[in-house]
Amino acid sequence: DAGVIQSPRHEVTEMGQEVTLRCKPISGHDYLFWYRQTMMRGLELLIYFNNNVPIDDSGMPEDRFSAKMPNASFSTLKIQPSEPRDSAVYFCASSNKYEQYFGPGTRLTVT
């Protein structure tokens, strides 16, 4: 298996633009997680899905953030409009049981 795949790996955008991050989980994993990592706040859970259904989105910062999982092999995290404070590394992870498998992350820079 190729592991969790994320795209793009790097994204530089201007404030106010829409940003879409993509994730392909490991085949057969029932859980999918979106995290954000910054120096100031560490690793934060934004939202997670079980069998494509959002279970807990309490970590989503505000309405500018939205996440979808239309099928078992694909998820998106969208930020609209983006702001400089959204600059961070965004990780997607998938899981079958307890251990989580992380993707390489998307480094987002909003100028």
Add this chain to the structure above:
Amino acid sequence: SQQGEEDPQALSIQEGENATMNCSYKTSINNLQWYRQNSGRGLVHLILIRSNEREKHSGRLRVTLDTSKKSSSLLITASRAADTASYFCATDRNAGNMLTFGGGTRLMVKP
């Protein structure tokens, strides 16, 4: 706020020495996991210890768990330069797969 807090925040040792990292948490857990993150990469699962276990070994890794003190430690024996990374503890909040990560310990192993 973070459930787990690692101590120390940074640790620098010579190759061949042992490295010990500690994690404290606040609420009851089902299990505790340790992850490793190399610079610019996603997190990688190292080891899981259940709440009814006190010690677990995996290769050069030894993990202990003291639920009465709500703390865990990760010991890396005979460290190598390749062990240089950040190490995170993660606790589950409930019976589901949601994890809360600590702030991490940055380990540097000098050759």
